[in-house]
Amino acid sequence: MKNRSFSDFVRRYKEAAFALVMLVLFSLVIYFTKDIRLLVINTTVTARFWPTVCGIAGCILSGILFVQSVIEGVTLARREESGEIEKPELGERFFEGDRFRSLATLLLTFLYIAGLKTFGFLLMTVLYLFCVFIMLAEKENRKVWKLLLIDVVFTILVYLLFRYVFKMILPLGTIW
Amino acid sequence: MSQLIASFPQIFTDPLCYVLILVGCTVGIIFGCIPGLTAGIAIALSLPLTLKLPIIPSFTLLLSLYIGGISGGLISAILIKIPGTPASVATTFEGGPMADRGEAWRALSVSIIFSFIGTLFGIAVLCFMTPILGRFALSLGMHDYFAVALFSLTLVSALCDKSLIKGLIACGIGLVLACVGSAPIDGYTRFTFGIHSLDAGFSEVPALVGLFAMTELLNGAKRSEAGKKLASFRRHGIGITGREFVSQLPNAFVSGTIGTFIGILPGIGASVCNLMAYGVSKKLSRYPEKYGTGIIDGLVASETSNNACIGGTMVPLLTLGIPGDTVTAILLGAFTINGLNPGPLFYQENIKLIYIIFAIMLVASVVTFLIQFVGIRGFTQLLRVPKYMLLPMVLVLCIVGSFGANNRIFDVWTLLFWGVLGFVLTKFDIPLTPIIMGYILGPITEKYLRRGLMMSRNNFMDFFNHRVAAIFLILTVLLVTVTFVTQVVALVKSSKKKKDA
Structure with a gap:
């Protein structure tokens, strides 16, 4: 109540x-x-x-x-x-709801950017994309190996395209 | 005209120019459609390549990148509701809802056609009116620039249907955020709180991309949204009927004129003209209430104006040697590298080269049009990727683009900050576009207001002594009054209705 x-x-x-x-x-x-x-x-x-x-x-x-x-x-x-209009239904609980997923995505993005300076673009992008894919995908789509493969291929393609074709600088980490 | 026709063999007889136009337009489209990467970055990256090229091939590459880069922004604006460049923000308003309805094909077709028409319009104006427009641009002063910027700011009212107050607050947020960094004229820092990375303010591209892309990602994280593929699409031939095309021509003409005019004014550019053309189109429309629901009128206004702006920005560059935006500043650098100094005498002394430049622009716009039209099927394949994969991947590209602007992590933090800001504000139904309007127009308005007042010894009434300034100030007052009266009338009508009910 x-x-x-x-x-x-x-x-x-x-x-x-x-x-x-x-x-x-x-x-x-x-x-x-x-x-x-x-x-x-x-x-x-x-x-x-x-x-x-x-x-x-x-x-x-x-x-x-x-x-x-x-x-x-x-x-x-x-x-x-006064009952003139009806009250809307209560929303879902925080940890089951959309707000939690949005906040978790935000937190992962924060960690991704924070980690770029230390771990570099390649490693952090692979980790970030994998975590976000797993979190946002519905249970029936959570095929770990498939998602990991898409993640790694995409990251390497982006790296090669921007680093070697467009000659752009990507964030380099102090460790890797 | 004969000089223009005589210039084409110069391009068509050199096989290198064929390759450079094709590569330039394709790379430009790729940079344009990836949020965070702009035509400016593409041109800056390829400038070292042009050092080894003769002058005509080097301008072939740079201008193809420019035209491809501005046109490419429409692809992501329509398919994922994230503008690829600041020039295509208004394209998202109609393109997004159309893609949601399964009309991505039609939205892309219409945008590509009117992008092409806009570029042609700008080039036509450039070909036939450059000397006159150059003299006109030279006659404009600080007072006039201020009045145009202020008028553009009042068009915010056209972008906030639900609540004018919320739209104006959003615009205020943009204006305040634009104050962060060095003040115009005296250069002292404001609101940086000791953070030196903020001394030059927030970078425009990461801010814009964060506001739209990050907000889209966080909203897309919803259970109901993440599993979805983007709406499937239906093919509609070329996407527009002959009758629709003819009915859109007046809209395209007005938008093209706005784009060319704004392009002529140094420092304002395509980021503003698409929003301004959208606002004017909505104000002039017989059905303004339909704007934002996915109608082609808004797409026509946005895409015609931002491409017509390309021709406009070349006017002060070629006639006065004044670059209107980042891209033309780099083009000015390319002229200088080749031992040429654009300015008042440049036009008379290098008339052949100028017409070759016009010819290059014409060919590049045709090639961009063809590449985009042929590529529609490929672009729409994006709609088959589920959102839970597409949005994080796009965000990674945004981060690459934001980092690439200045090669510093701070710009990536800027993207996150603006993204969180956008996400929070959407929870309170605050529209995001007025923030961008305020953010882009704030510094321009302040700079010209301060300069104008200094020249007029603090006498604001002196602004009315300048013809163009007076016209735009009167238009501003009229627009504000009409908007206010319309809102009051609507409020009175709705309260009457409620009472009757």
Whole structure:
């Protein structure tokens, strides 16, 4: 029950929360403009001018979105509680759901990029692609050897094409 | 015209030119369709090769790469909804939904045809109006560039149907992120927080690719999406009927004009003109509500304009010696290597060479068209690869491209940062395109605003004393007013409807 009311609250007011975060971020932009050094001082349009204009405009727009989202959230809550409209079904649990798969893909991509400097393009690409293939493929498609073969062939082809045909530099690792 | 015709034998009598056009167009298309790799990178990589070539073959290679590179961006924009180059962002808006409906073949055909028409339009303008346009480009000043950039920014409103406020916030995010790095004019760093890799700001290509490709990968990780193959496709002959083709000609003409005009203005280029042409096409359309659902009008606008821009960017290069973008800057380098200095006298003194360049561009655009048209069957094979394989593979190519821009890992981190930003923002229904608009146009707008105000001694009203600036500022005010009134009327109507219900 507690879970349900929390998820309802998040659903109704997530846009308001986003607007609030943007309001804070745009305010920070205005605050940090004071750190910008000024070379041209005999004009009103200095290096601080444009970020300040963007920050102020952003704050105003975020404020409007916040008020609009709160009003919409309150209206939605009233209509749902009175039974005028039905509440949507609860989503799936985190570790079984899409959010987990997206976050795991993101984490793997982070590790891939972090490892490029140490382990180099070839090794990290083979590892990364294999892990992502396995994670995203449905059970019936998880044929390890087939996926590994596609992964290795693709990585070597990309390496040969860019390194030796297009003469581009690819990330080199300190170990390999 | 006779000079142009007389230039063709110069290309056709040299077998090396045949090979270079074919190689240049093919490699250009490959670089264009791989997100992160651009025509600029392809030309920069092949510049050392041209040192050993005579002038005509070297320009044959460079211009074929340029034309192939700009046209190639449409392939990934349509098939995987990731623009291959910044010039084809708007192509994703209609190409993506069409591919989802199984109309990838039609989307590719229409885009390829109008890409070709756009290139021809740009070259035609270049052939017949270069001296006039050169004088016009020279007459434009800081005030005019600012007004054009500001007008382009207001077209953001055309790209955010669901919520204007959210679209404007997204544009604000792009504008703020563009402030990171050196400020224009005085060069002091802003918002770098001591990170020296940020001194030059975020690189444009990794930022754009991250925003679209990384977001697509993270969204594609959903259980319902990952197992899918991309939509299967149906063949539709050449993809467009005669009646449709004729009905799209006014749209193509307006978009081609926008592309050529934006191309003439140094520093703005194809990244902006495709979005601007899309926005204008939508505003002028009788059915703007259909834009974004997969109609050919948007494809025509985007692809005609970005290819027409090629002709436009050559105008200031050939007549004034001013490069409009990275690619033309490298081409300027190629002229210099061959002992030529483009500028006001260049056009009169090297008229033969100039017409050979036009002829090379014409032949390269025909070859690009043929390669793409023949290759449609091959491109659409991409749709047979399941998403769980395709998206990570594309991301690896994006990483190669991002790294290749400056050979530093920081640009790969940039890709990840922008990707996460895009993913988070899509969760709150924030449109991503206005971010790119703000990011590309922000520095241009700021630079010309500051320069203009310095020249006018801080008097903003002086902007209205410049003819082109005044026209675009008035258009900007009109566009903002019309958009605001339309939104208010729509709001009042919907609340009335709700009350009645």
